[in-house]
Amino acid sequence: MSGLQLVIGNKNYSSWSMRPWLAMTQAGIKFQEVFVQLDTPKFLREIRKHSGAARVPVLHHGDLTIWDSLAILEYVADVYPAKNLWPKNRNARAQARSACAEMHAGFQALRNACPMNLRRPARAVPMNDAIKNDIARIETIWRACRKHYGKGGPFLFGKFSNADAMYAPAVTRFETYAIPVAKDTRCYMDAILSLPSFKTWKDAALKETWVIPDDEVD
Numbered sequence: 001m002s003g004l005q006l007v008i009g010n011k012n013y014s015s016w017s018m019r020p021w022l023a024m025t026q027a028g029i030k031f032q033e034v035f036v037q038l039d040t041p042k043f044l045r046e047i048r049k050h051s052g053a054a055r056v057p058v059l060h061h062g063d064l065t066i067w068d069s070l071a072i073l074e075y076v077a078d079v080y081p082a083k084n085l086w087p088k089n090r091n092a093r094a095q096a097r098s099a100c101a102e103m104h105a106g107f108q109a110l111r112n113a114c115p116m117n118l119r120r121p122a123r124a125v126p127m128n129d130a131i132k133n134d135i136a137r138i139e140t141i142w143r144a145c146r147k148h149y150g151k152g153g154p155f156l157f158g159k160f161s162n163a164d165a166m167y168a169p170a171v172t173r174f175e176t177y178a179i180p181v182a183k184d185t186r187c188y189m190d191a192i193l194s195l196p197s198f199k200t201w202k203d204a205a206l207k208e209t210w211v212i213p214d215d216e217v218d
C-alpha cells in the first residue's frame with residue numbers, strides 16, 4: 001500500500017472528489033478510500049477530523065494533509081513522476097495547468113445550473129447566456145488542447161493527464177443535461193466516459209441511494 005488515503009464524498013454528486021480519485025485510479029496508484037457522506041448532520045464533524053477547510057476531497061500521506069483537489073493532483077504527480085500525470089512537454093504542461101486553473105476557479109454558471117448528478121436521466125434544462133458562455137469556453141479549451149497537443153491519444157493532451165481528471169465532471173454535466181455539442185467535443189466526451197476508472201466510479205455512484213435535494217435539477 002502506498003500509504004495514501006483519499007477522503008471523498010458521494011460518488012453521485014461530488015465532482016471535486018471525482019478528480020483525484022479518477023487520476024489516481026487511472027494511473028494505477030493504490031490508495032485507501034475514506035467516505036464522508038455529504039449534506040448530513042455528521043458531515044462537518046467527520047470532515048473536520050480530516051481538514052480545517054471542511055471540504056472533500058482530502059489526501060493524507062503519512063503526516064501530510066492536502067485539502068484541495070488540484071493540489072492533490074499536483075502532489076500525486078510529484079510523488080509519482082513516472083505516471084506522467086502532467087504532459088512531458090513543458091509548453092503542453094503549462095497549457096494543461098492553465099486549463100486546470102481555469103476550470104478550478106471558473107464556470108460558476110454551469111456548475112450552479114447543472115450540478116454533477118450521475119444518476120439523473122439525461123434531460124435538457126433551460127440555458128441562459130452565462131451558462132452558454134461557459135459551455136462554449138469549455139469546448140474552445142478542449143478543441144485547442146486536442147488540436148495542439150492531442151495527437152498521441154483521445155485525451156486533451158493525447159494520453160490521459162490531470163487535465164482530463166479536472167474536466168471529467170464537465171463531461172458528465174454535458175451528458176446529464178443533454179447539452180448539444182460539436183462532433184469533436186462528443187469524441188472527447190466519449191473518451192472520458194469510456195475510461196475504466198470513470199466506469200468504476202459511475203457504477204458505484206449508481207448504487208448510492210442518498211439524495212441531495214439541492215443537486216436535483218428538473
Ligand SMILES: N[C@@H](CCC(=O)N[C@@H](CS)C(=O)NCC(=O)O)C(=O)O
Nearest residue numbers: 014015016055056057067068069070
Ligand atoms: N476547492 C476545493 C472545493 C471542494 C468542495 O467544494 N467540495 C464539496 C463537495 S464536491 C464539499 O466538500 N462540500 C461540502 C460542503 O460544502 O459542506 C477542492 O477543489 O477540493
